[in-house]
Amino acid sequence: MAKTDRVEPSRRDAGEEQGSLRQLMEELPLWKRPGYLIRRVHQLHYALFFEEVGESDITPVQYGLMTILSTNPDIDQIAIATKLGIDRTNVADVLRRLERAGLVERRQSEVDRRAKLVRLTQAGREMLSRHYPDMTRAQARLLACLDAKQRDAFLDALVTIIEANNQFGRSSLTNEAGGTETKISKGRKKRSTE
Amino acid sequence: MAKTDRVEPSRRDAGEEQGSLRQLMEELPLWKRPGYLIRRVHQLHYALFFEEVGESDITPVQYGLMTILSTNPDIDQIAIATKLGIDRTNVADVLRRLERAGLVERRQSEVDRRAKLVRLTQAGREMLSRHYPDMTRAQARLLACLDAKQRDAFLDALVTIIEANNQFGRSSLTNEAGGTETKISKGRKKRSTE
């Protein structure tokens, strides 16, 4: 980690005033915080994905969304959000870009004129197939440093965490299974528009 | 096609046209893709962080940046980017918000007039201390579903992955250790501005 980057190495004694905070940090530095580590790994996956799939201008989220469409044609945007685990407004953004690229098409549902049903175009299906090996390679490279047992345990832990916490956030899966009203955005505090 | 919109779970047989793609997806569906799972966990951590620390309008990245400042006062922005593992342009964005909130202050370095040295204000230090328990609680809650052994293995795997892949992305740590010229944004493909 190399404590002394470019900044003067000896410059650390300026933190006198911090006092107890300093030792607080030593108890639980960044590299012990799961949230920090997960953010880093998340970014690494993005970088690997772009390196493997990059020239197609497709992002991991877009690929994931199209994966869902491939097995769920004519789905509406909220159902996509639920399955993908992202916010519904974000789904609309992603779909707009995919539609602009000609990879999906949206049309009004005749049954429910509020809903817009989405499906892959032929180009979308081809894109998905063509880059499937690339996507898989990106996934594999990310975990290449772990042996099979570690890898399984790691994926297991991720799934466990998601299932144990999926009541949080707008993108939870709760609104299809449990019909209680205390589900969406209940625990979120507002960000105070400032 | 277009029968049921809203898409019931049992509605999977509509994917006739996809053919081989469909079975491709069954081999490696979303829930087997580490990148997808990590994104979900990343978002869950954000949600938990906001639930615990939320009323302060502080984000995980901002808290992490201030944590670094607490042990590295008078650091420049590129050094922050290296330590935090984010892009340097993003550091500038985050700092701008923190400065606006009065939590950090920037001043020109006298030694190197290109550099702007950053440090916490008193308000920043207080904020960091005050919400330390909240932040810790958010971290703990995320992994509360794992037992101690799983937790250690999980954190271990995260660190392993980061260290094994840290040559990717603008936010890598490589440019301090290895002095070769092939380091930054070498493997990235451009996104083709469309």
Add this chain to the structure above:
DNA sequence: GATAAAAAAGGGGTATACTGATCGATAATA
């Protein structure tokens, strides 16, 4: 059938994150 509740989509706003490019200051070299 009229009214109220809920659902789907969209608009507006903000934060994170990265790319490419530029620009001023410093360092290294001719």
Add this chain to the structure above:
DNA sequence: TATTATCGATCAGTATACCCCTTTTTTATC
């Protein structure tokens, strides 16, 4: 010294991701 290369910061642009709020349509209730 003058030129060149590099470094730190910043700007413009884009994508992801979330919030709140509104509009339109549907469904449920009276």
